[in-house]
Amino acid sequence: MKLDSAGLQVLTHEECxxxxxxxxxxxxxxxDRALPAVQPVNFCLDEQDIVIRTAAGSKLAAATRHAVVAFEVDDFDPEARSGWSVTVVGYARVADDPAELARLESLPLTPWARGRDHFIVITAVEATGRRIQQPT
Amino acid sequence: MKLDSAGLQVLTHEECxxxxxxxxxxxxxxxDRALPAVQPVNFCLDEQDIVIRTAAGSKLAAATRHAVVAFEVDDFDPEARSGWSVTVVGYARVADDPAELARLESLPLTPWARGRDHFIVITAVEATGRRIQQPT
Known part of the structure; x- marks a missing residue:
């Protein structure tokens, strides 16, 4: 088990x-316009790719067209001060190939908000993660 | 109650x-080195400023020295597909004034990991938020 300088467990690519x-x-x-931006979204995986849905004219759709993005998922228990986070850095693109779109439509990915008819696919270049656990 | 184009409720600054x-x-x-980066941290507020702790030599400490950063907090209920998120964009700096450090030390902000002896203070320029609720 590898630890970083803060004593956090470094997760392997497979664990991430x-x-x-x-x-x-x-x-x-x-x-977004040279400023750091972040937006929570529901997502699912298409093999190793992260798939999200957004509206065609949204800030997110515009900003992630052929862009390098990060995608973060975490789960923490505030009482135990434990948990983990995983961050993927990768290339985002809007899916527009009809065959790919047909496959993406079949994924278990129901948008929470209306009008999210575009698919953004993030191909991971790097996945890193940490786990924190208090000494017992 | 103001809604955005996706039907999400736009939170006021006060609600954020x-x-x-x-x-x-x-x-x-x-x-971080021209790439988008994100790191979960525990935090507290010092009046309107966001205060976090980090290690002196950390990537986070280096990257947030006089930098524009975003800070995101959210809470979602996956079953109900409801929840909210708030994003602050602001200026980050390392606190080094002795009087300020003394005040920050008195905040209820216990680091979860070791070595986090530096305080980073984020002064908000803008706070935006959304709430999503499924129609009943």
């Missing part, structure tokens, strides 16, 4: 990819 | 600042 889909909500981190 | 401290964990969004 296993934990990632265990939560329904993640946070996409992007740049 | 009231909801912000209701969760113990937020996510600081910054730029």
């Amino acid at each position: 990819m296993r934990l990632l889909p265990s939560r329904p909500i993640g946070r996409i981190v992007f740049t | 600042m009231r909801l912000l401290p209701s969760r113990p964990i937020g996510r600081i969004v910054f730029t």
Whole structure:
């Protein structure tokens, strides 16, 4: 078990990819007019890719067109001061190939808000994660 | 009650600042070597400023020195597909004034990990938030 300088357990790539889909909500981190921006979204995985839905004209759709983004998922227990987080950095694109769209439509990904008829696919370049646990 | 184009309720500044401290964990969004980066941290408020702790030599401490950052807090109920998120955009700085440090030390902000002896203070320029609720 590898620890970082703060004593947090460094998760392996395999652990990151296993934990990632265990939560329904993640946070996409992007740049909007040169400013850091973040938006929570529900998501699912298409093999190793992260798939989210958004509205065609949204800030998120515009900002993530061929952009490098981060995507974060976490789960913490405030009482125990324990938990984990996984961050993927990757390339985002709007899916527009009809065959791909047909496959994405079949994913168990129901948008929580209306008008989210576009699919954004994030292909991971790197996945990193940490787990924190208090000494017993 | 103002709705955005996706039908989400737009929170007022007052609602954002009231909801912000209701969760113990937020996510600081910054730029690390020109790439989007995000890290969950426990935090508290010092009046309107967000205060977090980090280690002196950490990536977070280096990247947030006089930087514009975003800070996100959310709470979602996956069953009900409802919840809220608040994002603050502001200026981050390392606190180094002795009088300020003495005050920050007295805040109810216990680091979850070791070595987090630096205080980062984020002064909000803008706070935005959304609430999602399914029609009943």
